[in-house]
Amino acid sequence: MIEVYSWATPNGHKLHIMLEECGLPYRVIPVDIGAGDQFKPEFLAISPNNKIPAIVDPDGPEGKPISMFESGAILVYLAAKAGRFMPEGIAARYEVLQWLMFQMGGVGPMLGQTHHFRIYAPEKLEYAINRYTNEARRLYGVMDTRLARSKYIAGAHYSIADIAIFPWLRSWKNQGIDWADYPHLKGWFDEIAARPAVQRGVAVLADRRKPLVDDKSREMLFGSQQYQRH
Numbered sequence: 001m002i003e004v005y006s007w008a009t010p011n012g013h014k015l016h017i018m019l020e021e022c023g024l025p026y027r028v029i030p031v032d033i034g035a036g037d038q039f040k041p042e043f044l045a046i047s048p049n050n051k052i053p054a055i056v057d058p059d060g061p062e063g064k065p066i067s068m069f070e071s072g073a074i075l076v077y078l079a080a081k082a083g084r085f086m087p088e089g090i091a092a093r094y095e096v097l098q099w100l101m102f103q104m105g106g107v108g109p110m111l112g113q114t115h116h117f118r119i120y121a122p123e124k125l126e127y128a129i130n131r132y133t134n135e136a137r138r139l140y141g142v143m144d145t146r147l148a149r150s151k152y153i154a155g156a157h158y159s160i161a162d163i164a165i166f167p168w169l170r171s172w173k174n175q176g177i178d179w180a181d182y183p184h185l186k187g188w189f190d191e192i193a194a195r196p197a198v199q200r201g202v203a204v205l206a207d208r209r210k211p212l213v214d215d216k217s218r219e220m221l222f223g224s225q226q227y228q229r230h
Contacts, residue, residue: 002026005043006053007033008209010167011071011108015053017163017201018075022082030208057081072104075160085160096154099161102142103168110135111168114175133176140169140182147184158192166192167202 004019004026006012019026031037031052038050047054047069055074060066068074076097079086087093114132117125143165146153154161169189172179179186192198 001058003029003056003058004053005029005031005046005055006205007031008205009033009052010111010170011051012053012205013167013202014071014164015055015074015078016204017167017198018078018085018160020197020201021163021195022078022084024078024082028204030205032208034210072100072164075100075164079160085158085163087155087157087159092155096159096161099154099159100164103161103164107139107165107168110139111171111175115171118176119174136175136177137181140177140185143188144182144185147188152188162188162192166198170202 002019002024004015006015006028007030016028031043033052037043038047038052043054044050046056046067049069051069053071053074054067054069055077056065056067057077058065066077068077076086086096110132113128114136117128117132121128143153150156152158152162153165166189169185170193179189
């Protein structure tokens with residue numbers, strides 16, 4: 001059984017959705033990032049970047065245990081393990097991988113910064129809010145244009161690229177997005193949201209999450225603790 005060290009965040013939900021879609025047996029170990037669980041030695045042993053999610057699979061390659069961090073890499077691993085949501089054809093596989101990298105390098109980091117400056121930052125900096133809100137809108141536009149001519153993000157079939165992107169768009173209101181501006185993306189979003197496995201995935205640990213607005217949570221997520229060597 002795969003051990004999933006996670007929390008109810010977009011990156012955590014990527015894996016919850018993937019595991020539900022694949023039907024792979026898993027057990028969730030909550031990592032309360034507001035309480036600082038990500039800095040515990042036992043977690044850092046498998047996730048040296050002190051970020052969730054991470055996994056331990058006792059039945060890894062060649063039957064040996066493997067631990068992994070970085071949600072995109074884990075999605076690739078789980079797709080290979082389950083034989084699902086990653087095409088076998090080389091060209092189609094690279095199509096999926098490039099859109100997965102689009103999420104990892106663009107959608108996640110930029111929307112994360114949008115959340116930070118619009119919601120969590122103690123000072124409301126107009127320049128930063130405008131900078132990242134505009135970047136969020138640009139990225140939504142890229143995806144909307146793509147989905148005007150493609151059923152799914154990486155082509156004709158549902159893949160790990162869709163699974164990676166979807167959780168980040170669930171907070172569209174916090175990103176200053178008006179769905180009316182992105183009709184193709186909205187149609188895709190509604191279709192993905194209706195999938196039973198997706199609904200099960202986003203429910204994982206959802207009852208444990210609480211607003212990250214107290215001083216301790218801010219210190220754990222945005223303060224000096226982040227920059228200490230552990």
